[in-house]
Amino acid sequence: MSQNSSNLSGYGTFGGMEKRFGYARVSTAGQNADLQIDALEQAGCDRIFIDTASGVKAHRPELDHMIELLREGDVVVVWRLDRLGRSVQNLVEMMNRFQKLGVGFVSLTEAIDTTTPGGMLTFNIFAALSQFERDLIRERTQAGLEAARARGRTGGRPAKLDERRIDEIHRLYDSKTLTVRQIAELMHVSRSTIYRLLEERRTAKVRKSAMAE
Incomplete structure (x- = not known):
């Protein structure tokens, strides 16, 4: 459950035209x-938005609400980078979005401030680094697909799906650089196996979340 700082006392007031918006996130309701x-109050934030959501969860209502309120000249402040982005690529996409809006970004722990040349x-x-990561995945994928095709031509048998291979399938899917068909071909498994x-x-995450409540 997300919580808007406007419902809490002592979280700052809106004064002046340009504002500092703080964003905080915890993974479960049991955390605070x-x-x-x-840290965000000490950084002078006018308003703080709080989401309760895991890093992999795409929908974060308080983050969406904050972005709707952003205006040119405002600054978004987080305690640490991983509170905002789910991956390097996601962080870059978010900061590109801020840049297009004319909004600054500050991460307190990493001392990043995009309103300065150093930031x-x-x-x-x-x-x-994000582009390098995507290029590296693409190169590995191409090499893997060629190897998979070669195994197919020589009658290679599918390898057993151990934990390492399952983790690799999840990583490739989460990278969003490949289709399910390409992942299946690369890992030498069927598409139905990928979907399974x-x-x-997904079921394990839902069960874990339900147990935490």
């Missing part, structure tokens, strides 16, 4: 965001 909130340099390094593994993972 006090450490993040204290923009750090952002550009992140973007380059994804469904098993």
Whole structure:
């Protein structure tokens, strides 16, 4: 369950035209965001938005609400980078979005501030690393597909799906650089196997979340 800081006392007021928006996230309802909130208050945030959601969960209502309120000149502040983004690529996409809106971004723990030249340099390094990661996955995928085709031509048998191979299938799927068909060909399994593994993972997450409540 997300919680908007406007419902809490002492979380700042809106004064002036440009605002500092704090964003905090905890993974489960059993955790609290006090450490993040204290840091964001000390950083001078006018308003703090809090989501309760895992890092892999795409829908975060308070983050969406905050983005709707952003105006040119505003600054988004987080306690740590992983509170905002689910991956390097996701962080880069989010900061590109802020940049298009004319909004600054500050991460307190990593001392990143895109309103400064040094902060923009750090952002550009992140973007380059994200592109490098995508290119590396693409190269490995191409080599793997060629090897898989070669095994198919020589009558190779599918390898047993151990934990390492299952983790690799999940990683490839989460990278969003391949289709299910390509992953199946690369890992030498059927598409139905891929869908079964994804469904098993989704069910396990739902069960774990229900037990935590």
